[in-house]
Amino acid sequence: MAFWTFFGLAQGKATTTWPTRGTNNGQKGLLGMPRFDAALCVPDCRACADACPTAAIAEGADGGISVDYGRCVVCQLCTEACPTDAMQPSSDWAFGVRRREDLVLGTEPTPTPRLKTAAFRRSLHIRHVDAGSCNGCESELRALNNPFYNLHRLGIFFTASPRFADILLVTGPVTHAMLEPLRATYDAMPEPRWVMAVGTCAVSGGIAEGGYACGHGLEGVLPVDLYLPGCPPNPAAIIEALLVFLNRSPQRVQGGRIGE
Amino acid sequence: MRGTLLADVGPHEVRPALERLLAAGGRAQMVYAWYPEPGRIELRYLASAAARENFRVWRCTPGTEMPSLADLAPLLGWYEREITDLFGLPFRGHPEPHRLVLHEGIPPAPPPFSPEAHGEALVPTGSRRHRVPTLESAEVQELPFGPVRADVFESAEFLFFYLGERIIHYQPSLFFKHRGMEKRFEGRAPAAGVVLAERVSGVGSVSHALAYCQAVEIAANCIVPPRAAALRVLLAELERLYNHLHYLGHLAGTTTLKVGEAEGKLLEERAKQINTRLTGSRFLRSLLVPGGLRRDLDPKPWLGTALEALREEIAAYTGLLERSESYLDRLMGTGILEREVAFDQGATGPIDRASGVDRDLRRDHPYAAYGTLEIDVPVEQAGDAEARAKVRVAEIGASLALMQRMLLLLPDGPVTAPAVPPPGSEGLGWAESPRGTLFYAVHIDREGRLARVKIKSPSFSNWRAFPVTVHDTNMMDYAINEASFGLTIAGSDR
Numbered sequence: 169m170a171f172w173t174f175f176g177l178a179q180g181k182a183t184t185t186w187p188t189r190g191t192n193n194g195q196k197g198l199l200g201m202p203r204f205d206a207a208l209c210v211p212d213c214r215a216c217a218d219a220c221p222t223a224a225i226a227e228g229a230d231g232g233i234s235v236d237y238g239r240c241v242v243c244q245l246c247t248e249a250c251p252t253d254a255m256q257p258s259s260d261w262a263f264g265v266r267r268r269e270d271l272v273l274g275t276e277p278t279p280t281p282r283l284k285t286a287a288f289r290r291s292l293h294i295r296h297v298d299a300g301s302c303n304g305c306e307s308e309l310r311a312l313n314n315p316f317y318n319l320h321r322l323g324i325f326f327t328a329s330p331r332f333a334d335i336l337l338v339t340g341p342v343t344h345a346m347l348e349p350l351r352a353t354y355d356a357m358p359e360p361r362w363v364m365a366v367g368t369c370a371v372s373g374g375i376a377e378g379g380y381a382c383g384h385g386l387e388g389v390l391p392v393d394l395y396l397p398g399c400p401p402n403p404a405a406i407i408e409a410l411l412v413f414l415n416r417s418p419q420r421v422q423g424g425r426i427g428e
Numbered sequence: 429m430r431g432t433l434l435a436d437v438g439p440h441e442v443r444p445a446l447e448r449l450l451a452a453g454g455r456a457q458m459v460y461a462w463y464p465e466p467g468r469i470e471l472r473y474l475a476s477a478a479a480r481e482n483f484r485v486w487r488c489t490p491g492t493e494m495p496s497l498a499d500l501a502p503l504l505g506w507y508e509r510e511i512t513d514l515f516g517l518p519f520r521g522h523p524e525p526h527r528l529v530l531h532e533g534i535p536p537a538p539p540p541f542s543p544e545a546h547g548e549a550l551v552p553t554g555s556r557r558h559r560v561p562t563l564e565s566a567e568v569q570e571l572p573f574g575p576v577r578a579d580v581f582e583s584a585e586f587l588f589f590y591l592g593e594r595i596i597h598y599q600p601s602l603f604f605k606h607r608g609m610e611k612r613f614e615g616r617a618p619a620a621g622v623v624l625a626e627r628v629s630g631v632g633s634v635s636h637a638l639a640y641c642q643a644v645e646i647a648a649n650c651i652v653p654p655r656a657a658a659l660r661v662l663l664a665e666l667e668r669l670y671n672h673l674h675y676l677g678h679l680a681g682t683t684t685l686k687v688g689e690a691e692g693k694l695l696e697e698r699a700k701q702i703n704t705r706l707t708g709s710r711f712l713r714s715l716l717v718p719g720g721l722r723r724d725l726d727p728k729p730w731l732g733t734a735l736e737a738l739r740e741e742i743a744a745y746t747g748l749l750e751r752s753e754s755y756l757d758r759l760m761g762t763g764i765l766e767r768e769v770a771f772d773q774g775a776t777g778p779i780d781r782a783s784g785v786d787r788d789l790r791r792d793h794p795y796a797a798y799g800t801l802e803i804d805v806p807v808e809q810a811g812d813a814e815a816r817a818k819v820r821v822a823e824i825g826a827s828l829a830l831m832q833r834m835l836l837l838l839p840d841g842p843v844t845a846p847a848v849p850p851p852g853s854e855g856l857g858w859a860e861s862p863r864g865t866l867f868y869a870v871h872i873d874r875e876g877r878l879a880r881v882k883i884k885s886p887s888f889s890n891w892r893a894f895p896v897t898v899h900d901t902n903m904m905d906y907a908i909n910e911a912s913f914g915l916t917i918a919g920s921d922r
Contacts, residue, residue, distance in 0.1 A: 172687040175748060182694050194701055199708035221623045243623045244714045248722065257708075297576050298583045300605040303918040304630025304711055307674075309580045311700070314677075314693035328578035344551045345531055345604045346583055349575045375627045380540040380550045381608035400630065402710060 182315040186404070187411065193404035194316055200261035201397075202247050204235050204273060208254040219249035222368070222375060237263060237424055238271035238371045241399040260426045264396045264409025265419055271371070271397060273424030283362070283393065285414050288334055290323040292414060294364075295333030295357065299350050300382065301340035304400035305367040309339070311403045324410055330356040335413070338390070339400075341369040341376045342383040354390055364394040364413065366406060371397045429485075430646045431793070432856050437486040439494055442473060445486060446500055449475050454484070455771065456501040459508065461515045462871055462880035466543040469517060472869065474856070474884070479792035483856065496522040503774025506892055514541045526559045529603050529921075540611060547611075558601045560587060568596055575604045582917035590903060598898040602891060605921035613881035618644045618849055618870070619718055621878055625868070626713045628883060629919035631674075634667040635861030636868075636919075637716040640881070642795055643857030643870040644718040647849035656720030656843040657797040661834050662727065663712050664796065664859065665827045670699035671862035672820045672827075673742070675914045679817055680749065682911040683758040691745050695738065702734050719847030732835050739828045746821045759814035763897040763909030766811060775893035776886045777864020778819045779913060783811035789860035801833060813912035820914075851876045861886055863914060887920035 186193045209232065216233065217225045224239035225246055233254075247257045265271055266280045285292075298306060312319040313326070327333050330353045342350065354363070365386045368374040373384035386392050396409040411417035420426055437445055446456060457474040464470050471494065473486040488494075496519035498505035508519040509528035516539035519525070527534075533552035538544040563570065574585035583604045589597040609628050613621050625640035626633040638660060645652060652660070677692020700710040706725060707715055715721050749755060765775060770783035780787060784807060789795070791803040806822035808815035849855065849872045857868045864886030873879035894913050898906065 171748060171751070172685070175691075176687045179691075194697070195704065196701070197705040197708055198710070199714070221620060241623065241627070242714070244708075244722075245623070296580045298581070298605070300583070300607050300921075301918065302627045302630040303582055303916050304627070304633070306580055306582055307631050308710070310674075311693070311697060314697045315690050316694060316697045326579055330576075340605070341607065343605055343607055344549060345606065346575065347551070349583070349604070353576050375624055376607040376609060376612060378547065379608045379611055380545070380547055381606050399627070399713075400711075 183318040183321065184316055187407065187417065195259070195261065195402055195404050198259055198261060198402060199242065199244055199257050200259050201237050201240050201242060201263060202244070203256045203258040203260065204233065205254050205256065206232060208252045209233060210252055210254070213251065215249040215251060216246035216255045219245040221245065222377070235273040235424060236271060236372075237273070237421075238268060238395060238397050239368060239374075240397060241368050241375055243399070261398060261402055261405045262408045262420045262426065263398060263401070264394060264405065264412045265421050266394060266412070268392070268395055270419070270422050271395060271424060275423045277422035280419060282415055283413065284360075289414050289416065292324045292410065293327040293332050293334050294324065294337050295327055295330045295335070295353065296337045296339070297350050297353050299338055299340035299346040299370065300343035300376070301367060301369055305339035305369075308400045308403050308406065309337070309366070312406060317403045317407065319407065322407065322411070330354075331358065333357050333361070335362045335364055336390070337364045337366055338370045338386055339367050341373045341385055342389055343381050344383065345381075347383070347389065350389070362393040362413070363390045364396065364409070365392050366396050367401060368397045368399050371395050374399065429855060430649070431482055432485045433482045434485045434487060437473075437488050439488055439490050442486060442488055443495065443497060443500065446473070446475070446497055449477065449484065450501070453478065456497075456504055457483070457865070457867065458884045459504055459511065460869060460882040461511045461517060461541070462882070463541070463543060469515060471511070474867065474869070483793070485856070490517060493518045493520050495520050498523055502772045503889065503892060506888065513539065515539050516542055524559075529606055531603065532558055540608065560599055561589075561597060563589065567591055584917050588903070593903050595898055595901055595903055595906065598895050600891065600895060602917060603921050605917055607922065609922045610881055610883055613878045616878050618647075618872065618876075618878060621881065622716055622718070626716075628922055629885065629887070629916055630711060631671055631916060632667070632861045632863065632866070632919055633711045633713045634663045634716070635859045635866050636883070637713075638664060638796070639857040639859040639866045639868040640870070641716050641718045641857065642859070643855040643868040644849055645847050646855030646857060647853040647870055647872055648718065648847040648855075650719055650845055650847035652720050652796075653842045653845055654797070654839045655724075655841045658834055658838050659721055659725055659843065660716070660796040661798060661801070662831055663707070663715065665831045665834075666699070666703055666706070667712055668827045668862045669824060670696050670703065671914075672824050673699055675820055675911075676746070676749070676817070679813075679908070679911045680755060682907045683755045685752060685755045688749060688752065688755065695742060695745060698738055698741075702731070702738070706731060717844065720842075720844035724843050727835060728838070732832055735828055735831055742824060742828075746824075756814065758905070758908050759817060759912065760812060762813040762905045763901065763912055764810070764812045765893060765897050769896050770811065770893060773893035773896060774889040776889045777861070778816055778823065779890050779893065780864065781806065782808045782815035782819045784809045789858055789865055793858060795858065797834065800837070801830060803830070813908055816912045816914075849876065863887055863916065863919070864889065883922055885919040885922065887916045890915055891920050
């Protein structure tokens with residue numbers, strides 16, 4: 169069985185140097201959240217809002233368009249429906265934010281208070297709870313431990329027990345049946361503890377929101393410290409969001425706009 | 429309706445009809461309910477006869493209850509319980525007359541699909557313990573595990589009755605993740621249903637969207653342009669590829685073959701990055717639409733080269749797996765599913781084929797452009813974890829060959845055709861997903877909107893068969909056995 173060792177050695181290093189060095193985050197060609205350019209928007213046109221399946225796009229108070237990226241499922245329908253180029257496809261996916269308001273386009277950017285996570289900078293333990301996801305988010309969370317992303321190298325680990333966890337990572341729209349197990353998991357975590365909503369379902373309910381079986385994500389269920397919409401968010405987006413939480417990366421989205 | 433033979437059958441004629449079908453070598457697929465008009469419930473039984481023959485659909489208006497057929501076709505047992513939970517229709521003589529989709533502890537409100545219900549939240553209260561066998565021996569221990577499990581797993585609760593290392597009885601409790609997805613389709617425009625279908629089971633986005641679109645296309649009597657049909661094959665096979673690669677990595681991990689696990693998951697990542705380059709989505713989403721594709725793709729010439737490079741790496745990897753004694757030792761003889769049990773309980777896909785049942789919708793009931801291709805269907809007889817892994821490895825090879833062939837044959841032309849189903853129409857769509865047979869039944873209302881969408885997912889079927897392979901086995905083999913089934917919970921719970 170020694171051949172596996174030789175095979176591994178011969179393969180060399182498969183892990184990307186991103187985010188420390190280089191730009192190979194593995195997301196080349198990925199379509200992210202749509203970008204909205206109000207200057208190109210035609211008055212009294214609701215094409216994008218009508219096409220949006222999750223009411224992420226709505227008519228704003230001033231007759232214009234309001235966009236809530238916390239509700240976006242990245243289906244690209246608005247970019248196809250838009251008669252001008254106001255709603256454009258983009259590769260923006262680094263949407264991890266500390267405040268829910270930062271996902272709403274046009275919100276006044278205010279400095280986000282820093283979390284006291286210094287002690288966890290090089291050792292963060294995550295407990296994941298699937299509260300009714302489609303398994304897309306889980307697929308990407310599992311990918312974090314593949315050799316390409318290799319989350320361990322960043323000092324971030326998944327843990328089996330909530331007793332050892334620092335942050336609760338929740339996916340899914342929170343089905344009624346998962347509400348109690350989710351709360352029990354949170355209650356079992358020691359202080360200080362934080363909560364991260366991964367995927368549009370956990371942020372706002374997403375495509376499955378409401379009805380007889382689902383809630384509205386973590387809204388009104390647990391206090392959320394880190395929001396990451398996406399359907400599903402890709403592994404690089406999850407890494408970026410975790411680094412934002414640890415104050416190791418700057419938050420790139422403010423007031424619904426992505427900075428460089 | 430294209431692809432199906434519809435017949436009206438009285439409540440007491442379903443049993444003899446099913447008996448005749450089974451005697452002729454057919455197989456029941458599912459039963460579902462819907463309201464063609466408020467106050468009148470209707471059942472639809474779906475069955476398959478021989479390959480290349482139309483699917484049989486029996487339409488039946490039940491009285492206040494319906495005779496259960498679970499004794500005759502055990503796989504119907506779960507569908508009947510689901511109808512009781514969601515529509516309130518009881519099945520007389522059911523061998524397991526308990527809650528399934530809605531947990532114990534949910535108060536008896538109007539069932540969510542009945543016309544009296546208006547989306548009331550169904551929240552379980554008090555004891556939610558599902559029915560389990562009574563334990564009479566003091567020596568047998570009970571281990572409840574879940575719904576929050578170790579590591580990154582989907583939520584489900586498993587109950588083990590065990591004695592030392594021996595599992596005496598195993599009972600999974602699913603549907604913690606039941607999102608009521610079928611209900612979410614109702615009232616939407618047919619084209620708007622795709623976004624939902626893509627999100628029923630994330631790692632089956634293409635299969636679900638494809639089966640849904642084909643159901644709508646049949647209702648609309650639409651023929652998809654040849655280029656779209658060919659590109660759909662490409663997308664469906666890319667989905668099979670990354671799913672099967674993940675499966676191999678995960679299976680290697682459960683046998684503690686760490687480098688084997690890492691390599692499998694790295695190859696899965698490569699496949700997902702190819703998906704991104706081709707479609708902009710790691711899960712191949714946002715492309716399918718009733719009538720074809722939302723936009724054209726440009727897979728030439730780079731895709732063939734990328735897939736060939738990946739094929740070489742996969743061949744080297746699976747070659748090593750086949751030489752790893754520690755890995756093979758744990759798979760051989762683990763979790764044996766007998767052919768008869770697989771058939772009766774409705775196992776499907778690679779699970780079914782690893783137990784000697786030679787069935788594949790791509791070959792037996794061709795859709796998209798599969799009818800123009802030679803489909804290689806690997807079948808194994810042993811029914812153990814090794815057979816299930818072998819079938820998947822062979823399917824990866826067949827899938828890669830199929831994609832290269834499709835790329836060579838890729839026709840030019842448009843990728844969309846109009847597909848607007850007329851009011852009152854219906855359609856049945858199907859796809860062979862990486863996990864097995866997937867059906868979407870779609871009914872259109874008088875305004876041309878979706879009245880009812882029923883999803884028959886492969887995991888719902890395979891979860892029913894899986895416990896049979898766990899009873900009376902070893903605790904140490906459980907994780908390997910579960911991995912060898914490659915089950916998803918989202919697809920099953922919906």
